[in-house]
Amino acid sequence: MKVVVAGAGSVGRSIARELLVNDHEVTIIDRQPSAMRVAQVPEADWLLADACELSTMDEAQVGECDVIVAATGDDKANLVISLLAKTEFGVPRVVARVNNPKNEWMFDDSWGVDVAVSTPRIMTAMVEEAVxxxxxxxxxxxxxxxxxxxxxxxxxxxxxxxxxxxxxxxxxxxxxxxxxxxxxxxxxxxxxxxxxxxxxxxxxxxxxxxxxxxxxxxxx
Missing domain, CATH: 3.30.70.1450 (Regulator of K+ conductance, C-terminal domain)
Known part of the structure; x- marks a missing residue:
């Protein structure tokens, strides 16, 4: 499976490592030079560019991928990435990270999101499940x-x-x-x-x- 991960922070890198362990092809995109920690995930393809730009998605061959993961720390960017991936490139599966739970209501199919992952909500559920x-x-x-x-x-x-x-x-x-x-x-x-x-x-x-x-x- 070919996966594009937008956002090379700790979350994006962790997702990429797990996918690579399971023998998937991974491309990581980030616009910040400081995020290009290639040595931490050397098996991935890295692209220094803005994932919210159509030209970047073209370069990353998003149209050929099976899944895109919008994993940046900016909810607005994750929504734009999701919408472009779904509407412009027809990506079959779009997974988006929700940073602020107040924005969770926007992360639906109207923005091209198939699966929204809210870390605070999941952590709350795990706490409740534990007790x-x-x-x-x-x-x-x-x-x-x-x-x-x-x-x-x-x-x-x-x-x-x-x-x-x-x-x-x-x-x-x-x-x-x-x-x-x-x-x-x-x-x-x-x-x-x-x-x-x-x-x-x-x-x-x-x-x-x-x-x-x-x-x-x-x-x-």
Whole structure:
């Protein structure tokens, strides 16, 4: 897979390194000479230029890439990069970094964004997930579809304990995608028995009543 990463800061470089480890082709773009830390990601192609310019995207062959990641520290730049990538070059997958959560509402398909990643929101979800047992925690929202990934940790006094997955009736448009038991992810089977401490990962449609799902899980 060919990926262009706009923004050579710590976030962009980290993304590039992970992609290269997985044998993808990566081009990194940044307009700041001080960001050209080529030695830190030597396997990538580097381009010193403004990713908000069409000429730069042409030079980086954005039209041939599978994914572009707008990972700069400037939300305005990330939106412009996303819009140009989608409308001018038809990039199939556009991932954009949201620096300020107040701007998150703009990062949708109207700006060419397929997936918006808000670090503060994800960190908040991880904090909640770490301390919340018996509460439904939203981990991630897919902006294109509106679907959510939700997590629920089964408390020790839950009515779910001892029941099999097949005995549980989840709301419409709700899928139990995985069970994490200890450090082992399990693919749910109808005859799997639920245990205290199991982390249930759900994927839900945009119309699902999350309050109703919480009540169902809590046995109310």
């Amino acid at each position: 919340a047992v018996g509460d439904l925690v939203k981990i991630f929202t897919f902006h294109q579809s509106g679907a959510d990934i939700l997590e629920f940790t089964i408390p020790g006094n839950s009515h779910l304990i001892g029941h099999t997955v097949g005995e549980c009736e989840w709301p419409q448009d709700t899928v139990l995608a995985a069970i994490v038991r200890g450090d082992q992810p399990l693919s749910p089977q109808d005859d799997d028995t639920l245990e205290a401490g199991d982390e249930l990962l759900f994927v839900t449609g945009s119309e699902v009543n999350l309050e109703a799902l919480q009540k169902l899980l809590a046995g109310e």
